[in-house]
Amino acid sequence: MSSGLKALLQRDLTLAFRNRGELTNPLVFFLMVIAMVPLGVSPESKVLANLAAGMIWVVALLATLLSLDSLFRNDFDDGSLEQILISPHPLYFIVLVKVFVHWLVTGLPLALISPLLGVMLFLPDAGFVPLCLSLLMGTAVLSLIGAIGAALTVALRKGGLLLSLIIMPLYVPVLIFGASVVRTAIDGFPVAGELAVLGAFLAMAIVLAPIAAAGALRISVNG
């Protein structure tokens, strides 16, 4: 990896960890909303066990959406995004690096904390590992697709909600297969096939999403 991209990686990681508070926001959101599910629905373990897989996935999706706005916005606001755009490095890799950092600080923690949430919602034992795995891959896809939306709306002031609106339909296939991996495992069937589909989504997203996001960035910044 060229030194420029490595520098970008280091810079973004440093910036991300500098503001610890911002890092934990999606996690706390995740926890709080999951805590509200029994309060709003029912505390019975049977009901919750049924809902657990889907609810955890939906809330993970929402938490990712929440954190996407800041993917490019900070850089856009202080002008460094413009500088990054005119740098000699291919925008595709720049986007990939940024999304990778975003996933490291949002998707990865979400996936790692998901067993705790599984316990809170009485997720059956067979579901824990598949939940983690599906969230690991799934949140990466969500970050990649979300980058497109973030790039399209970075120049807008109230971009956050619009970002969610335009990205949601694109998230549906990931949600369907991600939650389904967990349910299939709980029902006792092998999940390799469905995990493979998630893997295929990930591969497609890694190849295509940064291209669209790069184009969208140029449009947003060059106005």
Place this chain on the structure above:
Amino acid sequence: MSFQFASLAEFWTMAGHGPYVWACYGVAFIVLAYLLIAPRRAHRQYLKQQRVLKVASENLSKAKPSQAK
């Protein structure tokens, strides 16, 4: 091919399915009519509005020389 209903009353009730069928055709009529009318109305209003603006700006520029003292 012939008219499928014995009377207009039967045509209206559609053997019990009347409310559903007519609700659908009603909504369709509204949607299609809206799509036909709205753009043309906006078009006419836009041209009219631009004309008003144009006349107003012409009056303003005509008034200026005489107002300049």
Place this chain on the structure above:
Amino acid sequence: MAWQWFYRMGSPRWFYEKTDRWIPWLALVTALLLGTGFVWALGFAPADAKQGNSYRIMYLHVPAAFLALAGYYVMAIAGAIGLIWKMKLSDMVMKAAAPIGAALTFLVLVTGAIWGKPTWGTWWVWDARNTSMLLLLFLYLGVMALQNAYQHQGTADRASAILALVGTVNIPIIYKSVDWWYTLHQPATLKLTSESTIHVSMLYPLFIMIAGFYCFYALVLIFYTRLEIVQRERRTQWVSALVEGAK
């Protein structure tokens, strides 16, 4: 040269003046097709053996669904042409196609829900087609919202084009995913009547309605595009002449 007509077609003024002459004919054809279709569908097509008269809603639901989906591709292709060849007219067509597609998708959802009640006892079913239609509506609304959000029209056009294209890639994926998800979870109580071979006497009015809807779509797309043209080209001389002529 062959490309001349392509670039001439890209002139908003050319489009505006040509469509001045096409509109009356297109409107006539649309009225004939839709008029015949409606009358035939409502009054002369035989009642269905299983669904009775409620199946007549199909004559609205199916053509609208065709156009809702085709309309998205019209929007996306127009966006792509505008993005690649920087053809202003194409951008205008893309913007015009969005509200039309959204309205037709809305019509599909409403007629589908109303049709569902007497046929399958429920207003809504989260099956592949219904859910994909709902998501299609969201895709349309997203493009409309994005168009609305930007101050500068050029940026708005390019951003919406990208969104429309990303959506295009996703529509088949969304449909296949939802289809797979639904067949996995199909509740035992609900048996969707598979499309039984439809009788020829029911097909003719359906074809007429579909053709009528296509003509209707073209007509309405022209109306909305002309509105866009007049708004965006207001500084040109020929539009100023139009304004002069306005009452």
